[in-house]
Amino acid sequence: MIERKSNLILKNGWIYTVDKNRTWAQAVVIAGDQIVFVGSNEGVESYLGSETVVIDLVGKMVLPGFVDAHAHPSHAMDFVGNISLYLLDSLEKYEKAIAEFVESHPDDEFYRGGGWADTLFPNLGPAKEILDAIIPDRPIAIVSYDGHSMWVNSVTLERAQITKDTPDPDGGRIERDPETGQPSGTLRETAFKLLEGVIPDHSMEERKKALIAYQEMANRAGITMSHDAMLDAQAIAAFNALAEEDQLNMRFRGSIALKPDQGIKQQIETVLEERSKNTHPYFQTRAAKIFVDGVVEGGTAYLLEPYEHKPEFRGEPIWDPEILKDACVALDGENIQIHFHVIGDAAARITLDALESAYKTNVNRDSRHLITHLQLVEPEDIERFKQLGVIAVPQPFWFKIDDYYSELALPYLGKERAAKQYPMQSFIDAGVIIASASDFPVTIPFDPLIAIQIGTTRLGIVETTEEVLYPEERASLEDLITSFTYNGAYANFLENETGSIEVGKQADIIVLDQNLFEIPGNEIAKTKVLLTLVDGVEVFRASDFNGLYQ
Ligand SMILES: [Zn+2]
Ligand SMILES: [Zn+2]
Incomplete structure (x- = not known):
């Protein structure tokens, strides 16, 4: 500096x-x-x-610093310092990367990492046998690039006592061999919690190193503020330690992750307590995070109509709609900003319903609740964002036709829905405020300039097809830039401090x-x-x- x-x-x-x-x-x-x-x-x-x-x-050109309105800096450990499968595109490369890591860390008691893509393992996810062949004697757990699925070996399943007879936890799934019923090696969503104690938590040093690595990447990408959308106690401690050591050089804001199976009252206390404690100019936490559903690629997104490949199944919400409603009324009543993960159109609807209840019950205030991802949203619900003052937080990096589209979106959603993924211009036309984001490490690299190009063209930056994803939803360069600057500041209640170049x-x-x-x-x-x-x-x-x- x-x-x-x-x-x-x-x-x-x-x-x-x-x-x-x-x-x-x-x-x-x-x-x-x-x-x-x-x-x-x-x-x-x-x-x-x-x-x-x-x-x-x-x-040359000058812009306000970019704001990434939804990212996971505190999950950079999956990308740096552990087994990283990000940016690799085949099972052979995964096997090689895992084997090389194990070879260079022969004495580790367990292994972990992140970055595998569901496109390579449709339906059941990757199998435990692949990992067993490399690491037969110690546990290993590798999270998928989107953070919603975990790939484990047989030792991990044994130590976690996950067997044929273990029921799927609420809001999660243990993938199983269709013939034997045995766990096949992939855990979805809340099933991760079954691994507690088997794979120890990251150390503070590891967390701090990963955050610094993230910060350097963000500095290079022109990002001057990032919103960490899933904080837990350990992540907060790591941010605060770096803040105290004067090692943060950009603004971090964050949302504290809430769990559906723990009482909302206690969790509200925690959010309020953290909000009053975390007051460093470069690290503050005023919001709460709720995962309303999962992801299409895990078959865990909550849809209005059934999945194309499972005609009886339309997914289910991670939060029961009534519990979600009560939680939103209570959070909003305490003036806590809520940051929702929403993929499916049904998840969008129950979230808007819950917020509507909150607004009816509580006094009207400048709450700036946010809904991120928005892979499928019905047009009538887009209007409701405006009515309810909800900010849309899309990831324009994903607005393209690629492997994900052909291997997962098409077979899981069918052509009609796949072709209408990730609206953006409709939100702008409806007068909704849009703050764009990367969802790092789901997206790597996470340079906003990549997203700005894709958001205006709705084509990949490496053009493998001429086919544009949902062409009517291309947005203007002006709106894309605003979504990565001023609106990101607004989403974090900082539009009077930053987000534009003004005296x-x-x-x-x-x-x-x-x-x-x-x-x-x-x-x-x-x-x-x-x-x-x-x-x-x-x-x-x-x-x-x-x-x-x-
Ligand atoms: Zn998410
Ligand atoms: Zn996220």
């Missing part, structure tokens, strides 16, 4: 301020941690002094190597972040950006 005492002037650039009128400027002046001037090149002259640092942008706001600012509005739509993702400032402090600078200091 470079501490700077003098004013910093960025001039001669394309500065897209994302203020209310989406104004463009040429120059910005930063004094300390704040923006003190936004305007023309000529306007900066009165700020020039002997100590002033001036960067001539020579036509009086904190200097959370990034420099890009080209103006996104001047290049072809399929080159947005190639744009490089050159400089990232948080509160006026430089947290990232590309090695080839000399900044052209004057």
Whole structure:
């Protein structure tokens, strides 16, 4: 980090301020941690002094720092430091990566990691025998890339005493061999809790290292604020330890995960207590997180109509609708912002129903509840977001036709529903506030510029098909940028502090190597972040950006 005492002037650039009128400027002046001037090149002259640092942008672009409105920095351990299957695309590569990790860590008492894709293992998920062949004598558990399924070997199942006779827990499933009924090696959703004690918790050091690794990636991607959407006590402790050691250099906000089978009263106490304790400017927790359903790829999303491949089954909610309603009334009554994971159209509906009850029961307030993912939503429910003031938090990274579409969405949802996944423009047309997100580590890499390109084109950045996913839902570049900046700040109640380049706001600012509005739509993702400032402090600078200091 470079501490700077003098004013910093960025001039001669394309500065897209994302203020209310989406104004463009040429120059910005930063004094300390704040923006003190936004305007023309000529306007900066009165700020020039002997100590002033001036960067001539020579036509580069400046944006407010990106906000990732839903990510899991505290789950970076699955990606760094353990067995990482992220970014690998075949079973052979998985086997090789696992074997190599075991070889280089021969004495570990257990193994864990993350990143396998359901596209390679439709229906039952991956089998225990594959892992048994590599690790026959010690437990191993590898979470799927989406965090909703766990792949384990036979030793893990034995030690967890998961057998043919173990019932599926509420809101979860033990995948089983259809002939023998024996657990086949994949656990879904709440079935993870059966592993408690078999695979020990991550150490504090491991957690802190992973958070720092995440932070470095975020700094490089131009992300100046990230919302950790699933905090538990250990994750909170790791964030606080780093905050105390002055190791956080960007804003983190977070939601505390609630469980359907533990009383809501006690959990509300915890959320309120944590909210009053976690007050560092770079780490605060004002929200609660609720998983309303699972995921399509696990067959655990809650749908209005049955799955295509299981005509009798439409999934089920993780929270019983009545319990969900009571929880929302109680949380909203305590002025706790609620962050919902919602994949299926039925899950969206019961969530909106629950919020409607909360608004009827409680006084009307600026609650800014959020619903993320929104893979399938009925048009009539989109209108209700606006009526209820609910923020939509989509992951534009996923708006494309790819393996997931052909291997899972099509067979599980059928063509009609698969073709209508992930609406975005409909929300904008309805006047709903959209704050975009990556869901890291579900999405890696998680650079917002990738999502901005996909959100405007609804094509993958590596074009394997000309087919556009739900073309009517392509959104404008302006709206995509706003969803990753101002609206993300709004979603975290920080729109008066950050999210746009305006006088009086904190200097959370990034420099890009080209103006996104001047290049072809399929080159947005190639744009490089050159400089990232948080509160006026430089947290990232590309090695080839000399900044052209004057
Ligand atoms: Zn989720
Ligand atoms: Zn998530």
